[in-house]
Amino acid sequence: MNEDATAARGLWSDAARRLKSNHLVVAALAVLALITLLAVAAPLLTPWAYDTLDWRHLAQPPALAAGHWFGTDRLGRDLFARTLSGVRLSLLISVLASAVSLAIGVLWGAVAGFAGGRTDGWMMRFVDVLYSLPYLFVVIILTSLFPRDNVAVLLLALGAVGWLTTARIVRAQTLALKRREFIEAARALGVTPTAILLRHVVPNVLGPVAVYATLIVPQMILSESFLSFLGLGVQEPRASLGNLIYVGAQEMESAPWMLLLPATFLVALLLCLNLLGDGLRDAFDPHER
């Protein structure tokens, strides 16, 4: 009844409160933080670099005694160092790619939805055209045009596709917002269209976008791993979760740890991010439960 407000509560702090009461999300956040911390601190924890060769221990199973906690690969490289370096690279690429695609997507969608009419039509048809291009072909062409092992190209390839869905989501939200009275109020005040877009439209679509963002990051990790697995992404000797799993898959029968350890990290990352995304959606939209 009297849903009254003694303490000032914004939509965000409300969402944060609901998020905190969701134990699964808190656990996922803790695991995520732990993995990120490990990935960042890995060079301090182990003497091995991701490309140091240890000739005395080739394809050694995990063992604490030799100092190779996760074992080594066929060339004697420490898998602990490689896996965490892979996590670092995968996280970096996916977070950057997500950020780029969100920024483009939010602006594109908001402008299209807010402008409406012909502008909207052309902008969204452009999105449709990009959607209909076979994604893998584009990536293969891009990676063959540029020198391999170029992280920028990988980012471009991931970002080029990622922003399309964001743009559609944001456009739909903007269309709904445009009819709200507070947008009309801003127009009646003489606020310029650009200011309305940036001050009133974009902040109000960020809720749904924040949810989508936590779901797009794991998607990017997956895409990055997939491309690296196919040999189109990160190249040896650098490690990403994708190419580690690729190598591990070849040695699956003789040296299962080479596959299992990077795969475990990948699965843990994806699971935590997805849990977080679901939690966020519930937190922003409590009626859906």
Add this chain to the structure above:
Amino acid sequence: MPSTLTSAEPPRGTPPAVLSLAGLGVTFDTPQGRVVAARDVTLSVARGECLGVVGESGAGKSQVFLAVMGLLAANGRAHGSARFEDTELLTLTPAALDRVRGAGIGMVFQDPLSSLTPHLTVGDQLSEVLLRHMPVSADAARERALTLLERVQVTDPTERLGQYPHELSGGMRQRVMIALALASDPPLLIADEPTTSLDVTVQAQILALLAALKRERGMALILITHDLGAVAGLADRVAVMRQGRVIEVGTAARVLKSPQDAYTRSLVQDARRLDATADTSTVPTGRVDDAARDDAARGPVVLAVTDLSVDFGVGHGWLGARSRLAALSGVSLELRTGDALGIVGESGSGKSTLARAALQLLHATRGRVVWLGRAPEELPPAAQRSLRRDLQLIFQDPLGSLDPRMTVAEIVTEPLRVHERALDARARLATVLATLARVGLAAELAARYPHELSGGQCQRVGIARAMVLGPKLLVCDEPLSALDLPTQQQIVTLLGSLQACSQMALLFISHNLALVQRLCARVLVLYLGRMMELAPATTLYAAPRHPYSRELLAAIPSVDPDIQPARLSAVRSGEPPSPLAPPSGCVYRTRCPEARAVCAERVPTWEEPVAGQGIACHRWRELS
């Protein structure tokens, strides 16, 4: 009529109670703790009797009857006793309660659109209910659905059976809801704010229908409302609720004429003040009649609108022709400094369209708008925007017109950011706080977000945003229709005093004639986008010339239980025709009791018998 205190119970000799509540309480478990929505409610209603339950929103009146129906939200709990005939409802199993709900108690809610299933036709929904309660064939059910629709005075009932809820007007939807509630012939009907979202004229029609149904079926009726006029016309007994308690019960005549409780007294007084017909001396004092002043004494023209028309294209499709909907045709008006013009009409009359076209928020198809002597269309966008600082707008939906992501301070600062760039942050804050104080908002609220405020507070924030720049024209688009009665009073008073001390011009749009009268010296009546009558408020209320003005005035509910039932039974039926296919000649003729052949042939011209007054009617001379 002398009051009797024993009237709290139905007089002896009446049939036993259909529903009786004893010590009923409702609580909600919220994260902030347990909230008591209602406590110790003891009420009863007998066959053929109408009990009016009145109170502000949040008084717990809806929650009590939702509890009776077992429809409380999941965190709600009811205790005490609620007996329907011989059944205790609070302890029933959900399945048994379901049977009582369907067959014994019909319910009508405020918002008919959300209570009807959107993807089923009216006929299907009615038949579904009929088939559940009676062993009849599908054809017989359809037959009976038709009779029901006829009974609730739905126009073209056969056609309506095949229509979907969104294709009906609000009034028609509410009639369908009533038909649904009556489908199983229940001995009790509970109507929760059945007329709140409807136009005044349609409100009167729905109340008249409920009164007729009660009389002919002898059913018990519980009318939950904040509108004392509705209660005065229908209820035999009235219960007043406040903060979850019943504070006064008695016959309608007793409660409305000599209320005992102080709160009831203030409610009745507020309602009387709005009752234009009860007392015509309520026109605000100290207000000079604009029309009477000569032009030299009047200020400069703030807003001039000439022959303004707005068409909307409706219907879509790849090749299908878009038909034109004339939302506004040929409206002219002029507002000078200090003027207050009211615009009234039912929904669909083009009031809001006029406001938006006058402020160039909508593109006018024809006609000319002049702001402070300059035509905004001819200006470049930037110059047009800078003119807007003098023309401000207040909206109908207090919450919806505020950006949910901004604090009150940020919202009220925005006009300053746009138009007073020279001000530094401290000067801005000082201005904002001063404006908040002017509209009666405490400075602590500046850091709140809109959803943390009440409707009245939100509307004050909207007013503060409009007033912060000291505008020369304030356009109010139905600023009160989403608010409680006492809050409406406060906002009207606030707007009146703001206008009086700032000498700004006021364009006040409302479907509530009584409220318009308190603020405006002149009133313009619109119908289907056309001007019907323009007159000084005193003249219009005392002696309306246009038959439509008369109909509007007659629909204002009186709180006098001696007058109101008779008024209700005189209510005429009929709703505005579709603006897509307006009638030929005079658009009002299809509802006009005075219509003659000429009305269908020629469009009446706008005549101005006296300066500042106008009328569009073929027969106004013979009628007055």
